[in-house]
Amino acid sequence: MALDPITQAIRIQTERTSQMEHATPLFLTSSFTFEDAESMRAAFADETDDNIYSRFSNPNVQEFVDKMCALEGAEAGFATASGMSAVFASFMALLKSGDHLLVCNSIFGSTHTIVTKYLPRYGITYTYVSADKPEEWEAAIQPNTQMLYLETPTNPGLDIIDLAFVSELTQKYNLILNVDNCFATPVCQKPIDFGAHLSVHSATKWIDGQGRVMGGVVVGKKELIKEIYLFCRSSGPALSPFNAWVLSKSLETLDVRMERHAANALKVAEALENHKAISWLKYPYLPSHPQHAIAKKQMKNGGGIVCFELKGGLESGRTFLNNLQMLSLTANLGDTRSIASHPASTTHAKLTEQERMAVNITPGLIRISVGLEQVDDILQDILQALNNV
Numbered sequence: 001m002a003l004d005p006i007t008q009a010i011r012i013q014t015e016r017t018s019q020m021e022h023a024t025p026l027f028l029t030s031s032f033t034f035e036d037a038e039s040m041r042a043a044f045a046d047e048t049d050d051n052i053y054s055r056f057s058n059p060n061v062q063e064f065v066d067k068m069c070a071l072e073g074a075e076a077g078f079a080t081a082s083g084m085s086a087v088f089a090s091f092m093a094l095l096k097s098g099d100h101l102l103v104c105n106s107i108f109g110s111t112h113t114i115v116t117k118y119l120p121r122y123g124i125t126y127t128y129v130s131a132d133k134p135e136e137w138e139a140a141i142q143p144n145t146q147m148l149y150l151e152t153p154t155n156p157g158l159d160i161i162d163l164a165f166v167s168e169l170t171q172k173y174n175l176i177l178n179v180d181n182c183f184a185t186p187v188c189q190k191p192i193d194f195g196a197h198l199s200v201h202s203a204t205k206w207i208d209g210q211g212r213v214m215g216g217v218v219v220g221k222k223e224l225i226k227e228i229y230l231f232c233r234s235s236g237p238a239l240s241p242f243n244a245w246v247l248s249k250s251l252e253t254l255d256v257r258m259e260r261h262a263a264n265a266l267k268v269a270e271a272l273e274n275h276k277a278i279s280w281l282k283y284p285y286l287p288s289h290p291q292h293a294i295a296k297k298q299m300k301n302g303g304g305i306v307c308f309e310l311k312g313g314l315e316s317g318r319t320f321l322n323n324l325q326m327l328s329l330t331a332n333l334g335d336t337r338s339i340a341s342h343p344a345s346t347t348h349a350k351l352t353e354q355e356r357m358a359v360n361i362t363p364g365l366i367r368i369s370v371g372l373e374q375v376d377d378i379l380q381d382i383l384q385a386l387n388n389v
């Protein structure tokens, strides 16, 4: 019976044990045993898929990966301890000294640090290209460019990159298209359908969805995932089986959760768009979003993040956070609980003003991760905080 990916994310399950459990048990074991020398030899020779050691593979981790592959329409995947280890592994396994990486300039802060501080130490160079000028990207491709890395929607500016357009570009120049799909989640956007070779995630965010565990995952082309697996098997950013168990359960509700997150976010965006304390507001599914048409084409909904710029800049940002009564001030997103953040004074505070502007972090930028509370309560809190900045 052919099952829809959303059904598969609910129904894929580790083989039942003799206990006939309904929910998958936790496989908290560091290693796995063998009946005899021959089966152990065969496992080490990759002649079987038997688990050997939880740094390499584990049933809970594999269940989570299998569900992610179903949702993303991917051939294979590998899960890691955090989103950053997934991003890092996708670079280290597939780039080498002398290679060049093309990167869209609106990326997560730690990804920026890896690209600009660590990769150059290994002889991997990079060029940033502008999220709002994809027509200029082709000119930045060099003979040694290996990969194009981007986020869409971008964090935290919510720029939308046209996946079909960049896929054509990467095909023309034979580059790996590596997309951080964290903000949209696979129930809202499937980069592989548009030609991406890899889709990476921080599972810590919407996939967990309840602010409990860290995790990351890369899915995509089998031959690329094989390299990532071999790198991770040796370097060891393994996802804990407990976290994998939590994340696998979370995938069973991802679609219904994201539908409500997005519905709440759209209502918040519509209600705030013309507020007098705000100079602009962005939400992918608002017609005023500069790339609204692209968002409609490649995303099933607008996602759960709304961002806006306060007229008063940096100080207003701080006042706004202080005024909030219900929304959480925390360094996370994608939770059942709504969260407000002010990147210029927190996540991106270490960057210079110039560096912040280069990645579109304006002084009064506020990012709201819209939760699952009743939307009127969310709005009430944001409005009273805005009215007093």
Ligand SMILES: *Cc1c(COP(=O)(O)O)cnc(C)c1O
Pocket (backbone or CB within 6 Å): 082, 083, 084, 085, 087, 108, 111, 151, 155, 180, 182, 183, 201, 202, 203, 204, 205, 214, 215, 216
């Ligand atoms: C949080 C985040 C990451 C990093 O993930 P961790 O799980 O925190 O390591 C990468 N990309 C984006 C877009 C993120 O929001």
